[in-house]
Amino acid sequence: MPRRLFLLSLCLAAAARVAAADLSATIAAVKPSVVGVGTFQRTRSPGTVFTGTGWVVGDGLSVITNAHVVPEKLDAEQKEALGVVVAGAGTAFSFRPATLAGLDREHDLAHLRLSGEPLPALRLGDSDTLREGRDLAFTGFPLGMVLGLHHVTHRAMLSAITPVIIPSYSARQLDARAVAQLQRAPFEILQLDGTAYPGNSGSPVYDPADGTVYGVINMVFVKGLKEAAISHPSGITYAIPARHVRALLQRASTQ
Structure with missing residues (x-):
């Protein structure tokens, strides 16, 4: 091997090791958020039912998730409460009640508010600065509480920035929700090459180097719009850009 190529390969290997070390440190910092x-319902078994992933932002009492993760109705008679599940180790976890502070159904985002002690918060980045090819990562609970509430992290590259829905070749491929979205003017979403699962809905998509959040994983709402005409799921993962999270939080601050 020519000396120049040998030195280049050494540099690339060293860069890969540094990147892996950075991500390891970032994951450790991100997981508590x-x-x-x-x-939660005391008379139910199990008492706690997992619906998706969320992450902490702002003052440590705001939690962002997908709107479809939040139940439309709670059983008031049985004192069912909305909240967040703070993971411990394996099957150890605690439940903290929360209130719904804001809902953005168009972008499938929800803002929850906790009471009590704040949790570590993640920093919200400017998703408008993202470019295709950018390395990203996301952390969440792809299996929910089935095998214990374990944080799972996936690497992902930003494969494309695309409209949330494209006009179909046939009207038969459009459902009522897709038609409504077309009438509202489609917004752009992040298309990732990492593999996410339904439990990942609401997971933060962040910079592997410093944990800055640029998007929110969405595994149900977007797929129903983007892939409505596909008979078999594509396996592509989508995320809502962070600009819509910022707008949702700003609405809450002005109320």
Whole structure:
């Protein structure tokens, strides 16, 4: 091997090791800010039901998740409560009640508010600065509480920035929700090459180097719009850009 190529290969290997070390440190810093979202009912077995992933932002009492993760109705008679599930180790976790502070159904985002002691918060980045090819990562609970509430992290590259829905070749491929979204003017979403699962809905998509959040994983709402005409799921992962999270938080601050 020519000396120049040999030196280049050494540099690339060293860079890869540094990147891996950075991500390891970032994951450790991000995990305390990533929570489960669900409901608790004392008379139910199990008492806690997991519905998706959320993450802490702002003053440590705000949690962002997908709107479809938040139950539309709670069983008031049985005192069912909305809240977040703070992971411990394996099957150890605690439930903290929360209130719904804001809902953005168009972008499938929800803002929950906790009471009590704040949790570590993640920094919200400017998603408008993202470019295709950017390395990202996301952390959440792809299996929910089935095997214990374990944080799972995936690497992902930003494969494309695309409209949330594209006009179909046939009207038969459009459902009522897709038609409504077309009438509202489609917004752009982040298309990732990492593999996410339904429990990842609401997971933060962040910079592997410093944990800055640039998007929110969405595994149900967006797929129903983007892939409505596909008979078999593509396996592509989508995320809502962080600009819509910022707008949701700003609405709450002005109320």
